[in-house]
Amino acid sequence: MTTLLDRAVALMDEAGLLQGGLAHAESGMHFLRFDAPSPQQATVYRPLLCLVLQGAKQVSAGAHSLTVAAGQSLLVSHALPVVSRISHAAPETPHVALVFPLDLDMLRGLAPAVPPAPGTRGRDPFSITLCPTDPAMQDALIRYLDQCANRETRQLLAPITREEIHARLLLGPQTAALQKLLWHETTASRIFQATREIQSDLSRTVVVGELADRVGMSTSAFFELFKAVTGTSPLQYQKDLRLLHARDALRSSSAKVSQIAFRVGYESSAQFSREYARKFGLSPRQDRAALAAE
Secondary structure, three states: OOOHHHHHHHHHHHOOOOOEEEEEOOOOEEEEEEOOOOOOEEEEEOOEEEEEEEOEEEEEEOOEEEEEEOOEEEEEOOOEEEEEEEEEOOOOOOEEEEEEEOOHHHHHHHHHHOOOOOOOOOOOOOOEEEEEOOHHHHHHHHHHHHHHOOHHHHHHOHHHHHHHHHHHHHHOOOHHHHHHHHOOOOHHHHHHHHHHHHHHOOOOOOOHHHHHHHOOOOHHHHHHHHHHHHOOOHHHHHHHHHHHHHHHHHHHOOOOHHHHHHHOOOOOHHHHHHHHHHHHOOOHHHHHHHHHHO
């Protein structure tokens, strides 16, 4: 029987991708393959389901760190600045993973049909959940990829299976974390609103008390829960997003470093350069030059 690993490898082979990431337009999924351990990379995880099919990777956010091995899944419920690295990979057994982006509106539409998960009180509120990969989920993902390969089935059947995949998340071991996010009155959903507000305008100064008021929480409770959910403080969360957005702009445009710094909210180009070098190990100009030399 064809496995999800076989299917992922075949798609990357067909695309001529020996190493790196493949954005699969027909399904909206991403596939990854690396044949050696990698250095640490900073990026933003959006709400997603990641299945590690072979090898392993380490993911860190704030004080939280975890290893995702073959046969395990990672569920991310908030946009989260993370540092990750491929920890186990070799030419004969490369690291292979797939990423399925989540549709939170679809999950919210399905959630009322699912009974409340027991034992949610006292659970770790961190927005990354690690669990074994459900065989039924793998089967649904294979069927989804099969349906996306043909125009007729992509239009008629794939949307049904895509909804099934979201429903299986609500029926699986991740349901407690998702339910706390999806119901609007929960504190987890309020932190989600706060992260969305920070993302909407990175140039705006974050005032923690004002942000807490807008989501209906006291400043102290908001600060503590924000850190528990995201692994970092609201100000550090914004700083990490600013630097990651600036790095994308440096790599995709010819704008001056000072212009990019001001665009993401820095008033001082010198401060931007210092914080950029502290996070990425190179100054903005050095990082841009390194990319051009690759």
